[in-house]
Amino acid sequence: MPRDYYEVLGVQKDADAPTIKKAFKKAARKFHPDLNPDNPEAEVSFKEASEAYDVLSKPEKRKVYDQYGHEGLHGRGFDPNFTDINDIFSAFGDMFGGGFSDFFGGGGGRSRSRGRRSPKRGADLEMVVPLSFMEAALGVTKQLEIPRHTHCETCDGGGLKDGAKAVSCGTCAGHGQVIQAQGFLRIRTTCPACQGQGKTVDPGDQCEDCGGGGRKRETIEIEARIPPGTYGGLQIRHPGKGEVGEPGAPHGDLYLTLDVQSHEVFKRDGADVYVTVPVPYAIMALGGEICIPTVHGEEPMTVKQGTASGDVIKLRGKGTDELRARGTRGDHHVRLVVDVPTELSEEEEDLLRKLAEIQSVGVTEKGFWKGLFEKFTI
Ligand SMILES: [Zn+2]
Ligand SMILES: [Zn+2]
Structure with a gap:
């Protein structure tokens, strides 16, 4: 379940734009990846704060969020979907005009590699979780088994045999990109031979356990806490529980879509x-x-x-x-x-006929209520 964006930034629901910006700056400083090296939790918090800021700083998105919450954003394609930290830097890096390093009070910002693309994060997975009406109403914790891929341990995701080395791609000379000429235009595109990696592996050098793909199947168990008050169609995100990414990149996210019975x-x-x-x-x-x-x-x-x-x-x-x-x-x-009552005891029927008499609606033997019509014509 994504956390409430106001809660993430620690601001009131009616906070104005400067307050929200200030709160984001504070959170971003605290969880900045450069200040928290090798701390995946800080990176998750940094991403969370950035997503919250992305939504709350844009009036249109904020309005949808206030009214319909997370799934409202999802339904309109307003999800702040930062696939990795670099996305966040490109989204907010220039927010104060002075670049990201100024924003964070010096310290160099982040070096962004140019030319070769960064490793791609894993794909998101979706799983439908059936819930009874009561489970959705009162909340429940479910143990779920998620089949997905992970890095091959033998080759550490690299797809290489022990001792083997990837060779520089011959097509792009290791740049990961090729330049195509079209008339006067020169277009730079991802190298089709190595998909931008800049390296290729000889068939004999591929890891035997994974066939060179660098990944294998696994089943992970997760404990999904469904809070009380959920409903059908709601999606709960479990960051990092999706498909494996390229070596060096994080797993995708897992989305649990709730299917609530009536x-x-x-x-x-x-x-x-x-x-x-x-x-x-x-x-x-x-x-x-x-x-x-x-x-x-x-x-x-x-x-x-x-x-x-x-x-x-x-x-x-x-x-x-x-x-x-x-x-x-x-x-x-x-x-x-x-x-x-569909079935009357003799005593009940006697009493009811008596009541009808008192109310003078004149019931006949066959049960035809004569007197009612008169009541309506008064
Ligand atoms: Zn392998
Ligand atoms: Zn290449």
């Missing part, structure tokens, strides 16, 4: 829960205490005297957890309808 009794709209409860006519007419089902268990409820069929009673705070406002819950809406 419930026999309950319906949900956001954090609000709806239920229809049949109540005997006598209780509707006279009033009384009943027990009604909620997602959190049974709750006592008072039916007022003279309750009409279809009346809705709202139990505040008895719905599911609000996904975006932790600690708050939606409401439980109970629609009371008259429970009409």
